[in-house]
Amino acid sequence: MTTKIFTRALFASLTLSLFACQSKPTLEDAESKMSEEKMKEYIQILASDEFQGRKPFSEGETKTIEYISNVYADLGLETINEKSYLQEVPLVEVTVGVDMPMNFTTKGKKKKIRYKDDFVIFSRRLEDKIEVENSELVFAGYGIVAPEYGWNDYENLDVKGKTVLVLVNDPGLDSGNDKLFKGNEMTYYGRWSYKYEEAARQGAAALLIIHDTKGAGYPWSVVLNSALVPKLYQQSKNKYADRAAMEGWLTHNMASQIFADNRVDLNESIAKAKKKGFKGFALKTKMSMKIRNSYREDKTQNVIGVIKGSDLSDECIVYSAHWDHLGIGRKMNGDSIYNGAVDNGTSLAWMFEIARAFKTMPTPRRSIVFLAPSAEESGLNGSAYYVNHPVFPLNKTVANINNDLMLPYGRMKDVMVTGYGQSELDDYVAEAAKKQGRYVLPDPNPHTGMYYRADHFSFAKAGVPALFARGNNDHIEKGKDYMSKKEKDWLANNYHKPFDEYQDWWDLSGVKEDAMLMFRIGWKLANEDVYPKWKDGSEFKAVREEQMKN
Numbered sequence: 396m397t398t399k400i401f402t403r404a405l406f407a408s409l410t411l412s413l414f415a416c417q418s419k420p421t422l423e424d425a426e427s428k429m430s431e432e433k434m435k436e437y438i439q440i441l442a443s444d445e446f447q448g449r450k451p452f453s454e455g456e457t458k459t460i461e462y463i464s465n466v467y468a469d470l471g472l473e474t475i476n477e478k479s480y481l482q483e484v485p486l487v488e489v490t491v492g493v494d495m496p497m498n499f500t501t502k503g504k505k506k507k508i509r510y511k512d513d514f515v516i517f518s519r520r521l522e523d524k525i526e527v528e529n530s531e532l533v534f535a536g537y538g539i540v541a542p543e544y545g546w547n548d549y550e551n552l553d554v555k556g557k558t559v560l561v562l563v564n565d566p567g568l569d570s571g572n573d574k575l576f577k578g579n580e581m582t583y584y585g586r587w588s589y590k591y592e593e594a595a596r597q598g599a600a601a602l603l604i605i606h607d608t609k610g611a612g613y614p615w616s617v618v619l620n621s622a623l624v625p626k627l628y629q630q631s632k633n634k635y636a637d638r639a640a641m642e643g644w645l646t647h648n649m650a651s652q653i654f655a656d657n658r659v660d661l662n663e664s665i666a667k668a669k670k671k672g673f674k675g676f677a678l679k680t681k682m683s684m685k686i687r688n689s690y691r692e693d694k695t696q697n698v699i700g701v702i703k704g705s706d707l708s709d710e711c712i713v714y715s716a717h718w719d720h721l722g723i724g725r726k727m728n729g730d731s732i733y734n735g736a737v738d739n740g741t742s743l744a745w746m747f748e749i750a751r752a753f754k755t756m757p758t759p760r761r762s763i764v765f766l767a768p769s770a771e772e773s774g775l776n777g778s779a780y781y782v783n784h785p786v787f788p789l790n791k792t793v794a795n796i797n798n799d800l801m802l803p804y805g806r807m808k809d810v811m812v813t814g815y816g817q818s819e820l821d822d823y824v825a826e827a828a829k830k831q832g833r834y835v836l837p838d839p840n841p842h843t844g845m846y847y848r849a850d851h852f853s854f855a856k857a858g859v860p861a862l863f864a865r866g867n868n869d870h871i872e873k874g875k876d877y878m879s880k881k882e883k884d885w886l887a888n889n890y891h892k893p894f895d896e897y898q899d900w901w902d903l904s905g906v907k908e909d910a911m912l913m914f915r916i917g918w919k920l921a922n923e924d925v926y927p928k929w930k931d932g933s934e935f936k937a938v939r940e941e942q943m944k945n
C-alpha cells in the first residue's frame with residue numbers, strides 16, 4: 396500500500412517535472428543545443444571529395460540528397476510526402492553553338508563582329524536552329540518599366556521583332572542622386588535577368604546588353620565564362636517561345652562603334668538615358684545572326700524538411716541554403732573537385748543547427764520549412780521551382796531566411812544585411828543583433844546587386860519578404876581591416892575554385908552565432924500573427940500586396 400502511494404507520488408512529481416521541463420525550455424536552452432562540432436562534421440562530409448563537388452544530375456547529387464535526408468531524419472523533421480524529403484525539380488540544360496560572327500549593316504556598310512571578343516549570344520528557345528535576320532536596332536536606355544519609379548524606357552517605342560540594345564544596371568548608378576531608383580544601390584531592374592524578361596514582354600526579337608564592368612559588377616571575362624557553359628532553365632511547356640529569340644551581351648567598345656556608325660555618341664546617350672523622360676530611338680543598323688541550340692531534359696531534387704506548427708500550422712517561415720556546387724571542373728594545382736565547403740556547406744550547417752534549436756522548443760504556432768534547394772549555381776533554379784510549387788502557399792509564407800557563402804573566420808561585431816531597406820525584416824534583425832551586442836551593417840557594396848544573386852531572391856521576386864544577412868565585415872577581436880583582407884583573399888583564392896575546402900583552422904563560432912540570431916528571428920516570426928511587409932520603394936511590394944488579396 397505504502398509502496399503504491401509512494402510510487403504514485405513519485406510518478407506525479409516525475410510527470411510534473413517532466414512537464415515543467417517540456418514546457419519551459421528557453422531560447423537560451425535551445426541555443427545551447429547548437430554545436431560547432433556538429434557543424435564541422437556536416438561540412439567535412441558534404442565538402443569531402445566523395446561528394447564530388449555536389450553537382451546536380453551527378454553521383455554527387457545522389458550522395459548529397461541522401462545525406463541531407465538522413466540529417467533531417469536525425470533532427471526529427473517531417474517529410475513533405477509519404478516518406479521522402481525530396482521535391483523533384485525538372486530542368487532543361489541548353490548548350491549554344493555559335494559558328495559565325497554577328498553581322499551588322501548600317502546604310503549598306505557591313506560590319507562583322509567576333510564571338511567571345513565582341514559579343515556573346517544564347518537562346519532559351521528549345522529549338523535546334525535560331526535565326527534573326529535584318530532586325531532593326533533600337534536603343535532602349537536601361538530597358539526598364541518600373542511603375543513605382545514612374546519610369547518606362549519602352550514607352551512609345553516599337554520593338555516588335557527588333558533587336559534592342561540596353562545598358563546594364565539602372566539609372567541611379569553614378570547619378571549622384573539617391574532618389575533616382577536607389578542611387579548607387581542596384582535594384583532588380585538593373586540585373587540582366589530582368590532585362591531579358593522585359594524585352595520578351597515587349598516582343599523584341601533579340602536583346603543585347605551593353606557591358607560595363609562597374610555597372611555589371613564584374614568584368615567581361617565573367618560574362619564570357621558564364622556564356623560558354625551549358626545553361627540550366629526550368630522546363631517550359633511552350634519551349635520558351637515567349638522569350639526573345641536571342642539574348643546576349645556586347646562589349647562597351649563594340650556598342651560604341653555601332654553608335655558611332657550612326658553618328659551617335661554612346662556616352663552621351665548613356666547620360667541621357669539616366670534622365671527621366673528619356674526617349675529610346677531606332678538606329679539605322681540591322682542585325683543578322685544564326686545560332687544552334689542543343690538541349691536535354693533532366694531532374695534534380697530540392698531537399699525539404701518541415702516542423703508542423705500549432706494553431707497557425709498552415710502558415711510558414713522558410714529557411715534555405717542551397718546544397719549544390721560546381722562538381723568536377725578544370726584542374727588547378729592538381730585538384731579538380733570543386734568541394735564547395737563555404738559555398739555552401741557552412742550555410743547548410745547553419746540551417747541544420749537552427750532546425751536543432753527549433754526541435755528543442757515546444758511546437759511553434761506557425762510551421763517551419765527547411766529548404767535545401769538544388770541548382771542555385773546555375774541560376775537559382777531549385778528555389779525558383781520551389782516558389783512555383785511551394786509546400787505552403789506563398790500568401791501563407793511569412794518570410795524566407797536564406798544564407799550563402801558564410802565565412803569561417805569566427806565571431807563578428809556586424810550583421811551585414813544585403814538588400815538593407817527592402818523589408819520590415821530589417822527591424823527583426825536590428826532587435827536580435829542588439830541582444831547579441833552586434834550592430835546592423837547595410838551591405839557595403841550594394842551596386843553589385845548581391846540581393847538578386849542568391850536563393851532568397853527567388854522568394855523576393857515571387858513576393859515573399861526575404862532576408863539575406865550574416866556577420867561578415869567586422870571581426871570581434873581583429874576588426875574591419877582584417878576581415879576585409881580575409882574576405883578578399885577568400886574570394887580571390889578559394890571562391891568557385893577547387894580550394895573551397897574544409898580546413899582545420901576554421902572557426903565556426905561566427906556561423907553558430909548567426910544561427911542563434913536567425914533562430915531568434917524565426918522563432919519570433921513563427922509565434923506572432925503579423926506578416927512583415929516590404930517597405931515603400933521596394934520593387935517587390937506590389938507583387939506581395941496583390942498576392943495577399945487572395
Ligand SMILES: [Zn+2]
Pocket residue numbers: 717738739771799800
Ligand atoms: Zn552559393
